[in-house]
Amino acid sequence: MKKKRQDTILSLIAAEEIPTQEVLRERMEEHGFAVTQATLSRDIRELKLTKERRGSGRACYTAPVRQEVNGGILQNAALRTDFAGNVAVIHCRTGTAQAVAAALDAMHREDVVGTIAGDDTIFVLLRTEIQAKEFAGSFAKLMETGGF
Template identity: 30%
Template sequence: MSNKKYRFQIIRDLITDQEISNQDELLKKLIDLEISVTQATLSRDLRELKVSKVPNSSGQYIYRLTESNVPSTIVTHNEKVSLVFSQNIGVIKTKPGYANRIAFEIDNTYFKTILGTIAGDDTVLIIMKENCTREEVTEELRRIIPNINK
């Protein structure tokens, strides 16, 4: 993997997993991970990755990937969505007609824990990456399905 691709992946991971509010904070985290980058390069990277600042639950502005990289929530709170696991496979059960959209969003979103999906009408089969926990998969899926298994 090229340095730029690797750096982009690390930036995506940091922004997705943590609440980072400015470039200095992000730059320090990259340096802590032994990734050498200038402020100018980081600015270009953020622009190229389409990173925006959005308010968090307490009103502080933090970096997030834009909608082209991270989907908006696709399931409303009144819809029941369940997730069960067997080995490295997960099965999402939803309302009829929703599975294809959910699978599309999962496949077109960067998830550290999911290799891919297969969808039916009301069922999505998820293939987990090796060495991922079920809890990690569930937490990542909550980015697009906040009410999964609640």
């Protein structure tokens, strides 16, 4: 039940702007989860949700990207990132793009529809332009620090 509840939270914040716990609680209720404020607070803490300003200017919940790959492939192979529309582009060292794309696919992010990798470039299709911009920014941070 907890996993399903937390997966629903992640799906909701990936699909829409959720600015407060109360809005999140209401949306969870609409999805069949009657959660208390204490349970919701615990889920937010466990999921390590933060608030980021969105295109509307409102601070809304967002989930960190999980780095679940060994050897730092994302940090060592990726060179730069950008976005256009709802597509993020990752430029990689020659011959590493497919490994980076496989690592991204293994993360099972709700906002990522899919990836296409060539030899040194990856296209990451996201659900919205805002998500593409946020993904490119988060990925750039990963390349600098090695983690989110």
